[in-house]
Amino acid sequence: MSDSEKVIQEFTSGEYKEGFVTDVEQEFVPKGLNEDIIRTISRLKEEPDWLLEFRLDAFRKWQAMEMPRWPHLDLPEIDFQDIIYYAAPKKDKDRPKEIDPKLAETFEKLGIPLKERDVLAGVVAVDAVFDSVSVTTTFRKTLAEKGIIFCSFSEAVKEHPDLVRKYLATVVPSGDNYFAALNSAVFSDGSFCYIPKGVRCPMDLSSYFRINAKGTGQFERTLIVADEGSFVSYMEGCTAPMRDEQQICKGDGAHLSWTQVETGSAITWKYPSTILKGDNTASEFYSVAVTNNFQQADTGTKMVHLGRNTKSRIVSKGISAGRSQNSYRGLVRMGAGAKNARNYSQCDSLLIGSRCGAHTFPVIRSDNPTAIVEHEATTSKISEDQLFYCNQRGIGPEEAVGLIVNGYAREVLSRLPMEFAVEAQKLLQVSLEGSVG
Amino acid sequence: MGYGNYRDPFVGRRPDHVVGAGEKLELMFVVLPGESRDIDVAIDLVGEGAEVSLKGLYLCGGEERVNFRILMHHRAGGCVSHQLFNGIAGGSSRVTFDGRIIVAPDAQQTEAYQENHNIVLSEGAHVETTPQLEIYADDVKCSHGATTGRLDEDALFYMRTRGVPEAEAKVLQMISFLAAVTPEDRKEEVEKAVNQIV
Numbered sequence: 170m171s172d173s174e175k176v177i178q179e180f181t182s183g184e185y186k187e188g189f190v191t192d193v194e195q196e197f198v199p200k201g202l203n204e205d206i207i208r209t210i211s212r213l214k215e216e217p218d219w220l221l222e223f224r225l226d227a228f229r230k231w232q233a234m235e236m237p238r239w240p241h242l243d244l245p246e247i248d249f250q251d252i253i254y255y256a257a258p259k260k261d262k263d264r265p266k267e268i269d270p271k272l273a274e275t276f277e278k279l280g281i282p283l284k285e286r287d288v289l290a291g292v293v294a295v296d297a298v299f300d301s302v303s304v305t306t307t308f309r310k311t312l313a314e315k316g317i318i319f320c321s322f323s324e325a326v327k328e329h330p331d332l333v334r335k336y337l338a339t340v341v342p343s344g345d346n347y348f349a350a351l352n353s354a355v356f357s358d359g360s361f362c363y364i365p366k367g368v369r370c371p372m373d374l375s376s377y378f379r380i381n382a383k384g385t386g387q388f389e390r391t392l393i394v395a396d397e398g399s400f401v402s403y404m405e406g407c408t409a410p411m412r413d414e415q416q417i418c419k420g421d422g423a424h425l426s427w428t429q430v431e432t433g434s435a436i437t438w439k440y441p442s443t444i445l446k447g448d449n450t451a452s453e454f455y456s457v458a459v460t461n462n463f464q465q466a467d468t469g470t471k472m473v474h475l476g477r478n479t480k481s482r483i484v485s486k487g488i489s490a491g492r493s494q495n496s497y498r499g500l501v502r503m504g505a506g507a508k509n510a511r512n513y514s515q516c517d518s519l520l521i522g523s524r525c526g527a528h529t530f531p532v533i534r535s536d537n538p539t540a541i542v543e544h545e546a547t548t549s550k551i552s553e554d555q556l557f558y559c560n561q562r563g564i565g566p567e568e569a570v571g572l573i574v575n576g577y578a579r580e581v582l583s584r585l586p587m588e589f590a591v592e593a594q595k596l597l598q599v600s601l602e603g604s605v606g
Numbered sequence: 607m608g609y610g611n612y613r614d615p616f617v618g619r620r621p622d623h624v625v626g627a628g629e630k631l632e633l634m635f636v637v638l639p640g641e642s643r644d645i646d647v648a649i650d651l652v653g654e655g656a657e658v659s660l661k662g663l664y665l666c667g668g669e670e671r672v673n674f675r676i677l678m679h680h681r682a683g684g685c686v687s688h689q690l691f692n693g694i695a696g697g698s699s700r701v702t703f704d705g706r707i708i709v710a711p712d713a714q715q716t717e718a719y720q721e722n723h724n725i726v727l728s729e730g731a732h733v734e735t736t737p738q739l740e741i742y743a744d745d746v747k748c749s750h751g752a753t754t755g756r757l758d759e760d761a762l763f764y765m766r767t768r769g770v771p772e773a774e775a776k777v778l779q780m781i782s783f784l785a786a787v788t789p790e791d792r793k794e795e796v797e798k799a800v801n802q803i804v
Binding site: 503505518520521522523524525526527528529530531532533534535536537538539540541542543544545546547548549550 | 711712714724726727728729731732733734735736737738739740741742743744745746747748749750751752753754755756
């Protein structure tokens with residue numbers, strides 16, 4: 170085996186570094202799924218009746234559905250009765266207003282700028298989700314001055330019930346698909362965001378998910394409402410298995426930019442969707458998905474253009490290593506009313522090692538003669554020449570792979586604010602490295 | 607509701623053509639106005655140095671239904687495949703292009719390219735394209751591209767400023783759009799068909 174092959178093998182057989190568990194006392198509901206469990210979750214979260222009804226309605230729809238078979242994933246049968254649907258860290262009664270130091274430590278290990286003083290002045294607002302409870306939301310006050318609401322989903326239900334009720338499940342109806350129904354029935358928490366008319370969100374919004382309790386699924390729900398003429402940039406990071414649902418509603422002239430870096434789960438299956446309903450709306454989706462070992466990812470996005478002059482851009486960068494399978498699946502639809510709508514999609518795959526796979530499954534539908542859709546995809550590997558060039562300049566093989574991967578993902582990483590870009594680069598390294606941590 | 611009954615049409619598909627080591631296969635498809643066609647082709651490349659080239663053209667002006675389903679399966683390394691499908695949908699036609707390139711594990715040094723370009727002429731026409739890549743080997747050059755759009759207005763404007771009437775400018779642009787997939791011996795036929803649907 171040549172040197173470079175050895176390096177690649179070491180790189181790709183490394184363990185999942187983010188896989189530590191934090192020891193915090195947790196509150197569980199019993200395993201399993203039935204109407205009583207849903208009532209319990211709703212009660213624990215002190216939800217209003219209409220939300221409980223929404224959950225129960227979704228659960229009944231879910232029961233009548235079948236597990237989808239179309240993803241390019243080798244899925245074991247999921248036993249939905251073997252999952253704990255709600256877990257929350259128990260609050261330390263002496264310091265109810267403080268963040269549990271152990272929780273803070275977990276986030277610190279992951280490099281999340283949780284405390285405001287730790288963050289570079291005024292760049293990002295983070296809604297950190299630790300299992301089912303949103304621990305803290307930074308920068309809320311700054312945002313509130315602009316009339317922007319950014320808080321956990323459960324807080325939004327309590328404080329802004331009218332807004333939530335108005336937009337809940339308007340993009341992805343609870344009966345849209347198998348997991349949307351499951352999510353609607355048992356969702357635990359997530360982020361809620363409302364940008365009022367004509368407001369440009371002064372900072373990037375970000376939500377960080379981490380599943381801590383063993384055997385609990387994290388059912389997240391994100392609802393972003395961008396009203397007329399507003400602008401928002403949203404980022405999401407995840408380092409553990411998840412089944413979540415995002416909804417993005419948009420008014421006329423709104424602009425949304427979504428950036429995600431996926432390095433986490435054993436199996437990731439996720440498609441944040443945007444419906445460009447208002448005229449002149451725009452949406453961007455930037456994604457880097459890294460898979461290693463036996464990880465499988467089937468991710469992508471949906472852009473449904475309904476309004477005139479709507480624009481969307483998709484940039485997806487997949488990196489597969491080890492024996493992993495990485496798929497992009499996307500839908501771009503131009504409705505009959507999407508006059509002069511425009512989409513550009515670019516999906517690149519980078520393969521590291523000869524036992525991994527990279528796949529692209531885009532769907533493009535056009536019902537409008539004035540709409541323009543472009544899609545392109547490429548697949549390549551790190552070439553011997555690139556490695557040789559670096560080595561010959563005194564850059565070690567491992568560092569060279571890191572360099573090349575970061576350069577490849579640059580287009581997406583450069584969308585992130587600085588400290589996130591640094592964090593994302595670290596994540597890429599953690600995911601790909603074997604011996605060097 | 608639900609996707610439980612979804613069946614991948616490419617899984618288990620038997621090949622119509624098997625291309626062995628050093629062999630070459632060239633296929634051309636031409637679908638002219640008035641024809642509704644299902645073109646379903648599966649090709650296996652099984653020996654080193656096999657080469658395949660597919661070209662497709664469609665032109666719809668009425669209520670045609672044209673469906674392409676193309677499977678290019680690289681089972682052996684060192685093979686090359688090129689695919690180019692260009693077409694124009696007018697009237698209330700419906701066109702689908704469902705293409706897949708599969709590169710088997712160990713089919714190294716594969717080169718596979720797939721392109722599908724569509725022009726939608728009218729409100730009632732519908733185009734759906736799904737170019738797919740399924741790749742299990744790393745030393746490969748694979749790419750696909752798909753576009754759906756309209757005639758280039760700047761080009762039309764340019765021709766009109768040069769005294770070319772609008773209808774003729776459209777015809778010229780459509781002919782050039784289809785030129786790359788038009789077989790030499792059917793040029794006249796295609797030009798006539800373009801004139802017919804404008």
